[in-house]
Amino acid sequence: xxxxxxxxxxxxxxxxxxxxxxxxxxxxxxxxxxxxxxxxxxxxxxxxxxxxxxxxxxxxxxxxxxxxxxxxxxxxxxxxxxxxxxxxxxxxxxxxxxxxxxxxxxxxxxxxxxxxxxxxxxxxxxxxxxxxxxx
Numbered sequence: 336x337x338x339x340x341x342x343x344x345x346x347x348x349x350x351x352x353x354x355x356x357x358x359x360x361x362x363x364x365x366x367x368x369x370x371x372x373x374x375x376x377x378x379x380x381x382x383x384x385x386x387x388x389x390x391x392x393x394x395x396x397x398x399x400x401x402x403x404x405x406x407x408x409x410x411x412x413x414x415x416x417x418x419x420x421x422x423x424x425x426x427x428x429x430x431x432x433x434x435x436x437x438x439x440x441x442x443x444x445x446x447x448x449x450x451x452x453x454x455x456x457x458x459x460x461x462x463x464x465x466x467x468x469x470x
Contacts, residue, residue, distance in 0.1 A: 379397060393410070412459050
């Protein structure tokens with residue numbers, strides 16, 4: 336029973352911290368977020384509102400690489416009108432790479448985020464991207 340309780344507590348703590356978002360001097364990190372990390376599959380979902388892109392709903396997978404880095408691949412939607420392909424030239428893509436309650440924010444070393452018109456929705460955008468971090 337103790338082991339099951341410990342696993343449930345660890346999973347609950349981890350589920351609250353997986354997070355990635357755009358940031359620069361004009362784009363603060365979102366203050367209200369909801370995120371769930373599924374530890375068995377390393378999948379996650381994030382929901383937040385940013386000054387860039389409005390409401391974000393992202394679904395992704397996090398993988399550990401042989402060189403010690405972590406790579407996220409994700410897709411989802413935004414409510415805002417931002418469209419284009421974005422890289423470090425536009426903003427930083429920050430992530431909480433710790434998976435624990437420490438909230439260690441790290442900028443990605445490389446990323447690309449592409450936002451296109453949503454399918455059947457001209458007022459929303461479809462997001463696809465990937466980002467690599469060194470924990």
